[in-house]
Amino acid sequence: MNDRERRDFEAGLAREVDSWLRGEPTRRDFIKRFGQATGMLALSGAVLPPFARSALAQSKMQLEDPNTPLGKAQAAALKASTEGPTDGSAYRAVEAAKQYSGVNLNMTYEAGLQALDPRNFSGPLWQDLTGIKSTVVELPPPDMYSKPISEHIAGSSAYDVLDLQPQWTPALADGGVIAPLDDYIAKYMNMADLEDYHPLYKALPTYKGKIWGFFDDGDMFALYYRKDIFEDPKLNEAYQAKFNKKLEVPKTWEDYAQVAQFITDQMAPNVYGAGHFRKAASPGNQFDFMQQFRANGGRFFDENMKADLANEIGVRTLENMKAANAASIPGNNELDAVSLWAAWLQGKIAMMYSWPPTGRMSAGYSQSDKAISFIPQSSIAGKVGYAIVPGGHPEHAFGFNKALAADSENPEAAYLFMQWACSPPVSLARCMLPYALRDPYRISHFKSELYGELFPSAPEYLANLNNSANVGLLDPIMPGAQDYQLSLDRMATSVWAGADPMEALKTAEAEWNATTENLGVDSQKAFYEEFLKLPGATPDNTVEKLGMAVQL
Template sequence: MNDREKRDFDAGLAEEVDAFLTGQPTRRSFITRFGQMVGMLPLSGALLSSVSTFALAQAELELADPSTPLGKAQALALEASTVGPKDGSAYRAVEAAKQFAGVNLNMTYEAGLQALDPRNFSGPMWQDMTGITSSVAELANPDMYSKAVAEHFAGSGAFDVLDISPAWTPSLADGGVIAPLDDYIAKYMNLADLEDYHPLYKALPTYKGKIWGFFDDGDMFALYYRKDIFEDPKMMEAYQAKFGKPLAVPTTWEDYAQTAQFITDQMAPEVYGAGHFRKAGSPGNHFDFMQQFRTNGGELFDENMQAGIAGPAGLKTLENMIAANTASIPGNNELDAVSLWAAFLTGKVAMIYSWPPTGRMTAGYSQTATAINFIPQSEVAGKIGYAVVPGNPEHATGFNKALAADSANPEAAYLFMQWITSPPVSLARVMLPYALRDPYRLSHFKSDLYAELWPDAKEYLVNLNNSANVGVLDLIMPGAQDYFLSLDRMATDVWAGADPQTALNTAAAEWNDTTDRLGVDSQKAFYEEFLKLPGSTADHTVEKLGMAVKLD
């Protein structure tokens, strides 16, 4: 497929998906015609040829050294699944699933490290206990949405379990792509497990009073900083002399830029004050704008669903981000998340905020897995502190496990989802050094075994919990990806020298065009549903709602 064909396909698919989700007539022939043209669909049948190789799960389960914290967690997961307690969700799922021995479950995962969990650990363990095999379709992140929709259009039944972004839940639920789980939950689950989710995450799979999946990835941004620099007597003395106050981990975005600039002025080129993944499409720009904008008091839409991003809060946010860029490592605006990790791990940067794998990588734990060969060994192990991002950190995407409505094996698929997200099994999974699932249950944050993974892992877990208490969510509504792309384009233009207010006005106009295209009344209803969720705004966080979880 050449570039023009790809653009035509993407535009056509977007049009068809939007029409389908808003109840307008669609052209099912579009998916078939273009799919056959570009090799996404065979001449007959489903989209199965479009995905990466469906590899059958290993028959032999290999667990970690039983003397290690990870090995102990895996043994406890196996025990909970096969011995009990018998009222536990893991045990009940395994016992019920044995009737489906011989079934194969097709599931989607983001390509790369995410897929190593079902290939190397959870898939083989499930097969050994139940006789149910699993096949993993590795997809690029955007394809995890579009291919699920395309398969539903085709009525193929190609997938059983879908990994989806919480932002996609309303679209996929209203479009009939995913099925509610409430009846299965009532039949099979120990309902106490629902109370084990941190309050920010518990509600994420809910929509219109039903549960459309199980949350499965705590992708909360946190601040990671060099304790040795912040505690250096010479640096402390110089900062006090210059600003008349102690050098401290910043709690406002103004202090963040000031502190980063001070460190850069004092230590560059050996060390720079900060670094950010600002590269277009990486996707740090829209995550960062969303978190700072709401901390600055911004409202995403007004009562008429007109974009609110171009007001004073939006301008202040861009000014904060520009100041942080100026204080950062050279090439800051071309970094993606992996290159930023590399800079931090090699000691070139004093502060970053990013996803939870940062903590495992800086401690050197992730690098114990050979699959983590794209980042250097940590040169800063033992020197890293953890803090809440100034104001309200972003819960940047994450995943829900959802049941494909067209699954030929819905009950077996549900039971797998209940098992894999149950407290003991999910703990073992978020402890895998090579996988990218991050803690999200209260039992994860309180786990003594996780706390043993590196010397200050307990502080890391407490900080992730505290960050979730004040965290804000990505938009969860149709068109979210279009809104995000507008923010990314806006920020990229500003980094290239565009006037911030002009760029904000352009992005706001694009937001309004997206809203108009999808329907103002329809989008307003979706947005009102979103505003009910803890973390939808800075005034509606878990903490502001009196639901904060306090850990010792």
């Protein structure tokens, strides 16, 4: 599939599965026909690819050098799992899971680096500890939503543990695709572990008063900037002369574009002021618009559940984004996240905002593993500073929950793996893996001395992620979220190609209203009202505004 065909397919599939989740008849031939054409659904029989059936953990787990921070974290996770404290969630999960020795858990993971954690570390270690094997099923993001649904419809019991974006929880819970964990939590978990989640993340797996998973990936955007450039005396003198103010890390989106343009004018072609992943379906366009639009005072829907995009705030947001594009590295509008990282690590840009792996790559820590060989070695280690994105409200872009497949044939064993993997000591070791892309989300992660030893500026990096979560904003969590976001991506892409911003906003607004009507205005309004109750749904109810900010 090319990019356009993939996007059209995603939109069509989303409509089909959302119709099914509402209890309406669906054109299951759509799912079958397109699924078979793209390899998303099994033609017949078992769904697990042959390579995934290999014994992932036949060899014993090899821990890192115990003298390194990662080795110490892994040793602490192993000790918590085997020695205790005996009331700890890791120890209790391991002891209870031993009765299921010999079973195999099928777990979905995002294809690529994310899947290296269960393949190389947590899966093999879990087998060593409990005798429970695991098969990792790698899926691209659209399939991570559609395949659990299609297998649930088929009654295949194909999966046990599901990695899911939080925005999918309401639809999959109402559709019976995932099971609540409350009874298992009450039976097995040390309840203090729930309080160790940063408040922004704690509520993400909850829905209708129940817990539908464990949050497992703090995908918080942050601003990364070149300290050596911002501290350069000549640049500061020139900026002061031109704008009659000090050159500083920008606090507003207007200042961001101005500073980026100034640096480009002064330093190109060696260094450009900024870079963004604006390529269609990357999906940087949707994240960037959502964080800027809300920081500028915008709201997604009015009181009657009509989209509220085509207004002065929407135009201002797109114009700011266009100005940032103009100040950026050539080819900015065709960059995806990986190519942006490459430009950043090679020292080609002065500012960027993206997911937390940016900080680890900037320091050169991630590249210590051969799995990251496609990323350049960092030429900017020791020169990078961290800040909250301009506008003061960064996007929590996607993230993952671990959820229990309702059709699992080994539900208790699957639950126990999730409890163990997401427990404080084990999750810390997983977040510290150089090759995986799991990012800190527990308070104990942000405070971890071991994580703080990974690279010289790690304590500042962790503090900024924590502080960003205090004021961060969530992706909408409701059915149809993927359709709304695809509309934003198409809108932004059309503006980069020359469309009038207001006309593009009107088109997106009409698409949003059509999605809402297709899913049911009243039901969507109820979902949206529930979303608005979550910490981080709007700039007016961030964790900080609610008095729950975590101070390190």
